[in-house]
Amino acid sequence: MLNFPTHQQPTARIIFQSHDHYQVIYADRSVHQAVLAGRLQLADTLPLIGDFVSGQFYDHDKFLITELLPRQTLLTRASNYQEQAVAANVTTVFITMSLNADFSASRVERYLTLVWDSGATPVIVLTKADLEPALLAARQLELAAIAFGVPIITTTSTDPVTVQTQLNGYLQPTTTAIFVGSSGVGKSTLLNILAAQQLQATKAVRAGDDKGRHTTTARHLYYLANGAALIDSPGIRGVGVASSTTAATGQSFPEITSLAQQCRFNDCQHQQEPGCAVQAAIKRGALSEQRLIDYRRLLRETEYATMNSRQITAAKIKRLVGNKKNLRRH
Ligand SMILES: Nc1nc2c(ncn2[C@@H]2O[C@H](COP(=O)(O)OP(=O)(O)OP(=O)(O)O)[C@@H](O)[C@H]2O)c(=O)[nH]1
Numbered sequence: 001m002l003n004f005p006t007h008q009q010p011t012a013r014i015i016f017q018s019h020d021h022y023q024v025i026y027a028d029r030s031v032h033q034a035v036l037a038g039r040l041q042l043a044d045t046l047p048l049i050g051d052f053v054s055g056q057f058y059d060h061d062k063f064l065i066t067e068l069l070p071r072q073t074l075l076t077r078a079s080n081y082q083e084q085a086v087a088a089n090v091t092t093v094f095i096t097m098s099l100n101a102d103f104s105a106s107r108v109e110r111y112l113t114l115v116w117d118s119g120a121t122p123v124i125v126l127t128k129a130d131l132e133p134a135l136l137a138a139r140q141l142e143l144a145a146i147a148f149g150v151p152i153i154t155t156t157s158t159d160p161v162t163v164q165t166q167l168n169g170y171l172q173p174t175t176t177a178i179f180v181g182s183s184g185v186g187k188s189t190l191l192n193i194l195a196a197q198q199l200q201a202t203k204a205v206r207a208g209d210d211k212g213r214h215t216t217t218a219r220h221l222y223y224l225a226n227g228a229a230l231i232d233s234p235g236i237r238g239v240g241v242a243s244s245t246t247a248a249t250g251q252s253f254p255e256i257t258s259l260a261q262q263c264r265f266n267d268c269q270h271q272q273e274p275g276c277a278v279q280a281a282i283k284r285g286a287l288s289e290q291r292l293i294d295y296r297r298l299l300r301e302t303e304y305a306t307m308n309s310r311q312i313t314a315a316k317i318k319r320l321v322g323n324k325k326n327l328r329r330h
């Protein structure tokens with residue numbers, strides 16, 4: 001039997017969700033199609049993958065979800081400045097990054113913020129060590145400098161036995177782990193090794209798929225034999241963890257960066273400040289206003305990418321209040 005919270009009504013766990021279609025698993029590992037009771041459909045907080053719910057069976061084996069049980073943790077990400085829930089009751093987040101093209105220490109930093117915010121514990125997992133043996137030591141060192149004691153595991157799918165021994169220590173019967181990371185870094189591959197069976201069809205070459213391989217498009221929760229739960233999730237590159245930095249934004253807009261050096265104030269926001277060289281350039285037609293708008297948008301996105309959810313909300317409110325003040329002035 002799986003390790004579920006006890007409750008007076010039958011308790012199940014959500015292992016899949018697509019719009020209003022749910023799948024739940026029972027403590028005896030039986031899987032059932034499920035729907036939300038009408039009352040829950042209108043609630044502020046909808047059940048999501050990883051949630052424990054209670055309810056009752058109908059039509060023999062279908063499950064009616066009538067109550068969402070309290071969450072221990074909630075993993076979210078920022079998407080279009082909106083906080084978006086990823087999974088509930090996750091205890092361990094494997095921040096998965098490949099040692100080749102995908103590698104970025106600053107992205108790991110942003111993932112770490114997301115994970116600490118959620119209440120779960122992070123573990124950094126580097127994949128594809130076989131592809132970049134020469135870079136391995138330097139990249140491990142680079143990460144160690146920002147990890148502050150968070151475990152760093154190095155894996156290669158060419159050595160599945162070592163993958164299992166390295167990761168099994170983090171997979172207790174009470175664990176719910178999730179793999180997050182860009183598409184193609186090898187999350188499904190690790191999951192398959194851990195489950196020692198094909199849970200996700202990795203590398204399944206399908207006609208019409210130009211990448212020639214399966215891509216995870218929906219989140220699923222799986223239970224391992226020992227009772228540990230694992231969630232596979234689609235790549236979340238660029239969603240809440242934008243890969244560009246504020247400095248990189250400046251590099252993409254060199255003309256604005258150089259104009260800004262002529263602004264009267266060092267911290268000029270190029271709005272209505274006196275002596276703003278950027279606004280002056282727009283007035284005389286040397287710079288398009290759209291360019292400044294694009295610059296601001298990207299700057300904002302990269303700022304948000306480094307903030308936690310509370311900071312994002314605060315920044316949004318500040319911006320809103322600031323805008324209202326500006327409106328009143330005109
Ligand atoms: N050389 C090498 N290839 C790997 C390794 N791990 C995974 N791959 C390959 O990388 C490709 C992508 O692996 P997946 O496991 O599907 O990646 P994913 O992170 O689940 O990707 P999404 O489902 O798109 O999020 C596959 O062709 C794997 O065989 C590794 O350690 N070494």
Ligand SMILES: [Zn+2]
Pocket residue numbers: 260263264268269270271273275276277278279
């Ligand atoms: Zn300015």
